[in-house]
Amino acid sequence: MSVPRAYLDAATAAPLHPAARAALLTAHDEGWADPDRLYTEARRARLLLDAARASVASAIGCRPDELRFVGSSTAARQDGMLGLLAARSAAGSTAVASAVEHSAILQAVPQTVRTPVDRVGRVDPEGWGAAVTADGVALAALQAANHEVGTTQPVTAAADACGEVPLLVDATAWLPWRPAPAGWSVLVGGAEAWGGPPGVGLLAVRKGVRWRSPHPEPTPPEASLPAVLAAATALEAVRATADEEASRLSALVDLVREQVPLRIPDVEVVGDPVERLPHVVTFSCLYVDGEPLLSALDAAGFAVGSGSACTSSALEPSHVLAAMGVLTHGNIRLSLHPGVTEADVRRFLEVLPEAVAGVRRSAGVEGL
Amino acid sequence: MTVLDERGRRCPLPVIALARAIKDVAVGGEVTLLADDPAAAHDVPAWCRMRGQHLVTAEDGRFVVRRVL
Numbered sequence: 001m002s003v004p005r006a007y008l009d010a011a012t013a014a015p016l017h018p019a020a021r022a023a024l025l026t027a028h029d030e031g032w033a034d035p036d037r038l039y040t041e042a043r044r045a046r047l048l049l050d051a052a053r054a055s056v057a058s059a060i061g062c063r064p065d066e067l068r069f070v071g072s073s074t075a076a077r078q079d080g081m082l083g084l085l086a087a088r089s090a091a092g093s094t095a096v097a098s099a100v101e102h103s104a105i106l107q108a109v110p111q112t113v114r115t116p117v118d119r120v121g122r123v124d125p126e127g128w129g130a131a132v133t134a135d136g137v138a139l140a141a142l143q144a145a146n147h148e149v150g151t152t153q154p155v156t157a158a159a160d161a162c163g164e165v166p167l168l169v170d171a172t173a174w175l176p177w178r179p180a181p182a183g184w185s186v187l188v189g190g191a192e193a194w195g196g197p198p199g200v201g202l203l204a205v206r207k208g209v210r211w212r213s214p215h216p217e218p219t220p221p222e223a224s225l226p227a228v229l230a231a232a233t234a235l236e237a238v239r240a241t242a243d244e245e246a247s248r249l250s251a252l253v254d255l256v257r258e259q260v261p262l263r264i265p266d267v268e269v270v271g272d273p274v275e276r277l278p279h280v281v282t283f284s285c286l287y288v289d290g291e292p293l294l295s296a297l298d299a300a301g302f303a304v305g306s307g308s309a310c311t312s313s314a315l316e317p318s319h320v321l322a323a324m325g326v327l328t329h330g331n332i333r334l335s336l337h338p339g340v341t342e343a344d345v346r347r348f349l350e351v352l353p354e355a356v357a358g359v360r361r362s363a364g365v366e367g368l
Numbered sequence: 369m370t371v372l373d374e375r376g377r378r379c380p381l382p383v384i385a386l387a388r389a390i391k392d393v394a395v396g397g398e399v400t401l402l403a404d405d406p407a408a409a410h411d412v413p414a415w416c417r418m419r420g421q422h423l424v425t426a427e428d429g430r431f432v433v434r435r436v437l
Binding site: 266268286287288289308309316317321322325326327328329330363365368 | 388406407410
């Protein structure tokens with residue numbers, strides 16, 4: 001009998017939402033023409049694009065004319081950062097970002113000051129305030145919530161501390177659930193987070209904010225139109241049940257947070273237990289090599305994420321876990337989505353203790 | 369003084385070596401760990417915190433840990 005599979009890595013990319021799949025097929029029939037042309041097919045494509053833009057704008061909390069669809073969430077992060085930098089060269093060349101931002105944010109601007117976070121991964125308000133008010137700061141960046149540990153950030157207070165400095169808010173992991181928190185000058189996200197097709201990034205620039213495209217003319221085209229239409233449909237579908245799904249998944253995360261330390265010795269569940277995303281939970285197992293643990297869980301039917309160095313192509317541990325001062329080895333991240341059932345999570349909790357014990361046995365570390 | 373040369377070995381191996389060695393020193397004694405895996409810079413302090421042991425110094429891949437429990 002084959003092992004049932006459960007995909008628990010939605011923070012990397014959520015599975016394509018069924019509504020998005022249907023919309024994608026329809027869009028390839030009706031929304032394939034270049035919306036900038038003047039014939040009938042193009043006008044139909046333009047109408048579909050405008051409707052999708054209005055729908056996504058309303059869901060994320062911006063005006064339709066503030067929103068651009070770009071080729072990926074990575075492109076949105078880079079263009080958002082570099083466009084603010086380009087428009088603010090008179091103010092300085094330094095970016096300020098929390099130490100737990102996505103690497104595409106941290107590496108976009110050559111001169112970036114990383115501000116510290118506490119043990120749960122929340123930005124330190126004093127360090128943030130001092131950094132954003134220093135001389136030569138062109139822009140600041142803060143996520144709505146952390147994609148690896150789930151901790152939410154005090155975006156609105158951080159924006160207040162920014163004064164004249166424009167704040168980019170990376171709301172990628174947050175937007176499946178609700179509109180972005182107030183205070184942003186530039187907002188970025190990506191449809192892979194809510195079950196849209198890959199290759200749709202969101203870049204919103206508030207009216208009146210100075211932002212200049214970092215690309216030479218002609219600027220790269222917006223994301224593929226069928227993908228945009230499917231992404232908008234998927235966002236409408238997930239938002240229609242977001243409140244129920246958030247409480248259902250949050251209860252499953254609470255179950256994992258409670259049961260993992262009870263069932264496994266020497267494990268640390270990280271991130272804020274309360275002020276967090278509904279669907280992300282992360283823990284680290286002492287003396288455990290992440291790679292064989294991921295393989296054991298995969299063999300048992302579970303696809304999970306990890307911030308351990310051995311599981312990354314760079315062989316560097318997660319900069320998020322490092323900045324929090326928590327264990328980087330033996331790390332497992334579960335990120336849930338509407339297709340995950342309580343039975344999946346309970347089966348994971350049944351399988352996990354033996355998977356961890358097996359890796360510890362092979363390393364001969366029992367009793368340490 | 370116990371010195372562990374774990375250079376060239378990847379985490380969690382240096383942390384495992386530290387955990388083994390600390391059992392063999394008396395309370396108040398110290399273990400020096402040499403480890404150049406980038407993860408060790410984060411995982412050795414985290415281990416000390418989780419295990420209640422005292423990290424005396426940590427610089428350039430040289431960690432001195434005192435057994436306090």
